[in-house]
Amino acid sequence: DTGVSQNPRHKITKRGQNVTFRCDPISEHNRLYWYRQTLGQGPEFLTYFQNEAQLEKSRLLSDRFSAERPKGSFSTLEIQRTEQGDSAMYLCASSVGAVNEQYFGPGTRLTVT
């Protein structure tokens, strides 16, 4: 069990560019979650997958954001036409089922200049 991993750990991009983040969950965890965390706030839910199906999306997830989890393994979160307001830490978590605790990765810090 190597834990949840996320790549890259840091990303600096210019406004208007597209960025893609990757999350590798703990193997055998069927649920995968994406959160966004800004300074002084707790994580805010963005979306989650059960296996390869995206089951819920937050209203925070604008149409510039898209997430995939092909084959129910790793997941990618893409942000198109980035804006300065997208600067945040993007966290990925995974769990076994809905009741059990979620295990978080170290996050990807996005800075939009």
Next chain:
Amino acid sequence: AQSVAQPEDQVNVAEGNPLTVKCTYSVSGNPYLFWYVQYPNRGLQFLLKYITGDNLVKGSYGFEAEFNKSQTSFHLKKPSALVSDSALYFCAVRDIAGYSTLTFGKGTMLLVSP
């Protein structure tokens, strides 16, 4: 909608003294409750959870939390604080029936002085 309140931005305690980090929640039904800790430049780490059963839940690193349904609270406690406990603590809730995602509080910074 479900929500979590952590009324203290920061809690200061001397090493060896007991600590309490407060959390209150709001859900329409029965709650699942969690505590996580975040160290600098590291991801959130799970501490403990309440699903059902005993109101006093024991978790990692000597932490425990007490579920109080009437007060809708889930305060985190430790009998004797360590300097290494200094970190950012988050309480989270999800409704058993309905929302399947976690809602987090804003976090409480715990500072333990030597």
